[in-house]
Each structure stands twice: as C-alpha cells, then as structure tokens.
Amino acid sequence: MTRPSEVTRERIMKAAERLFAERGYDGTSIRAIVARAHVNQAAINYHFEGKDGLYREVLRAAFRGLTEDQLAHAGEAGAMSREEALAAFVRRQLRPLLARDEVSRHIRIFNWETVRPTPVFRKLLSEEAAPFMGVATDLVRRFLPDADYRTLVVAAIWLLGQCSIFVRNREQLAGPPVELALEETAIGWLAETISRWTIVGLGGTA
C-alpha cells in the first residue's frame, strides 16, 4: 500500500519537475509548486527540508531517468554496424524534439544547469555521468580505433553538440530569421542528415 505521505511526496515531485523544467530554479516559487500539486505549502519543508532539498531530489530523478534511457539502448549498439549505431544514437538524442514527454523535461532541467551549474548538479555529474559518456565514447571509438583518449572524448562531446544545439534552441530556431519548423517528418530527415555528415566526418562511409 502507498502511505498518504508517499502520495503527497509524489505529487510534489511531479509538479516540481514540470515547473523546474519550464521556469528553472529561481523562476519557480514554492507557492506555485504547492498550488499545482494541491498540497499545503509546509509540505515541501516537511518532506524535502526546503526548496533546495526538493530540487536535489528532482535533479536526481531526472538524471536517473536519462541515463537509464540511454544505457538501456547501449547494449543494442553492439549488434549494429558502427554507422547504424551512430544513427540510432543521434535519433535518440533528438527525441526531445519529437515528444513533450518526461525525457524531454529531464533534458530541459539539465539545460538550466548548463549556464550556471548548481553544486548539486556538479556533484551528480562528476559521480554519475561516466557511464553516459562511456556510451558516446565507445560509439566514436569504432570510427577512430587508433585515436588517443582525449581525441575520443572530444569526438564524443562533438557528437553531442551537433544534436543538442537543435534540441536546446528548438524554440528560437522555429522563429525568424531561421524559420526551421521541426515537425515529425522533418525530424527524421534531420537525424539522417546529421548522422551522414558526422559519419563521413569521422571517416565512415555514408
């Protein structure tokens, strides 16, 4: 059975995740969270020991969700050609363009952190980002078997950058002067295009 306190906790987490993703930490007030969660204002301090504690929990949950999502598909890569594996990776990275789902919200929370990382985030990153970077590094290693470690890391980041700029700036790119409308079919084409350029860049064959 779910204890009543767990219900409240869960309601707060859900509301907070949405609001933090949309408006960031500073832009989200406790009063806004409790209004959305239909709980009393003091519940946040009772269950999370303050706004900071709540944010830490949301961040942790987001991180867990994201890495699980990527690591879940990491095993499949081995059965594919390096080109197929990279294309699949790119498609997965572009997923937030397609869906306004939980994963997209998690990425958005992380985007807030890239400008000015909170200590909580720094710690989380330093402790748990390794597996995710490992997936990306393994991917590019298949194209650069003789490269040293630093080159592999840079290649992995480079790969992430090509996708993240479209995800991060989706809203701006949709407006003038770019007018890049990314509806469902266009996203497939975009993933394919990015994959092709990247594969060729790393010495693969498109």
Added chain:
Amino acid sequence: MTRPSEVTRERIMKAAERLFAERGYDGTSIRAIVARAHVNQAAINYHFEGKDGLYREVLRAAFRGLTEDQLAHAGEAGAMSREEALAAFVRRQLRPLLARDEVSRHIRIFNWETVRPTPVFRKLLSEEAAPFMGVATDLVRRFLPDADYRTLVVAAIWLLGQCSIFVRNREQLAGPPVELALEETAIGWLAETISRWTIVGLGGTA
C-alpha cells in the same frame, strides 16, 4: 566632454553586463549592480526606467558587439579557400574558451537566453540575427553548392553546435568525469580537430 550622467550610465552598464553574464537576469539584483557600479540605487530607474530597461540595453549592446565581431571578419573569407575559411570561423567561435573578455561575456548573456528566451531577446534575434546566420550559411554553401536552402540552414546550425557545446559547457567539461582541460595550446588543437571532422563531413578535403 562626457557629462556626469554619462559616466553613471556607463558604470551601470558595465557592472550590469558582468553580473547579468555571470548570474542571469533573475539572479542579479539591482542592489548588486549599484554596489558594483558605485552608484545610487535609484540611478537605474532614473537612467533606464527600471531593471527591464537596463537589461534591454545590455542585451542590445551585447548583440551589437557580437555580430560586429563576426561580420568584421566575414569579408576575409572570400580570399581564402573554403577549408581555410571554415577553420577560421571555428577558431573565432571557440574564442570565448581562450579569453575572459567582453565577447565571452556577451555570449554568456545569450546562453542565459537559450533556456527561456525573454521577449526582448526574441525580438532582437528576429530582427538582427539574419546577417550572422548569413555568414554561416555562405560558409557551408561552398561545401554544398547544390543543397536546398533548408539543408544549408541546418548545416549552418550544425556547424555552430559543434563549437558551442565546448564553449557553453567549458566549466562542466573541465571537471570529472571528462577532465577536458582547455588551456591555450589545447584550444588550437581542438579548433583544428573540429574543423577537420566538419570539413570532411561536408565533403571537403582535409
């Protein structure tokens, strides 16, 4: 002669630019700005009609500074090979890694805007980003002479993404688990590496 009011205005602008770049709009208080600028608190409302007005001015100045910096070098590209021109562009995009100067601060102010753009920023972007995008588009057109417009735009954004991820996440990348230390010599190598992969990806010859 510089009127005393101009001195105060300039001091406020300078302090505000630094603080907005470092902490964002919400994270910067008027009291922090005036303390740094050594002016009275009411001066901001007197000279800029409030915090919003000051931010608008800072944003405009940052935008002017950035586009001027890139457009100033756009003419030189014609005299280079397409490979040289792209490498120079990448080097210029990575410049904030090297220096903690005005240009870097301007980029940082823009980074805050990418997560949740303010109306002021949207307007500025829609009105004045075209020349900058034009530079990037012209650059990739030399590699993709037969591509349609949408492909060119995507290629230009793709190019920007490869650089911006290193600029935007410099601080995180320096720490664990990546440990990508970007001192001066490493930045030159990074620019060269990115350029090479990009050129090859677009069908050029490294």
Added chain:
DNA sequence: TACTATTTCAAACGGCAGTTTGAAATAGGA
C-alpha cells in the same frame, strides 16, 4: 551671482520569496 534643469541620494514602500510555528487531523498499534 541668481535661476533653472538635471542628476544624485538616503530612506521608505509594497510585494513576494522561503521558512517556521503550533495546533488540528489522521493513521496504526497495543
């Protein structure tokens, strides 16, 4: 110098933020 417009200043205002409080309600075990 005398007058006017501009600019500076300290202080206070109203509002919203996160947090605390202590009582009321509820749940679970003896």
Added chain:
DNA sequence: TCCTATTTCAAACTGCCGTTTGAAATAGTA
C-alpha cells in the same frame, strides 16, 4: 478504545526584491 507518532494545515515571520519619493547637490546659462 486509547495512545502515540505521523502528516496536514492556515497563518505568521523574516528578509530581499524592484520601485518610488522628495529633498539635496550639481551643472549649465544668462
């Protein structure tokens, strides 16, 4: 059923926020 620990609640507290105020200082002009 009674007792205790947990959980909810409305209200108040403290502090920082952006803005306003009206007087004092300053600069420019005749």
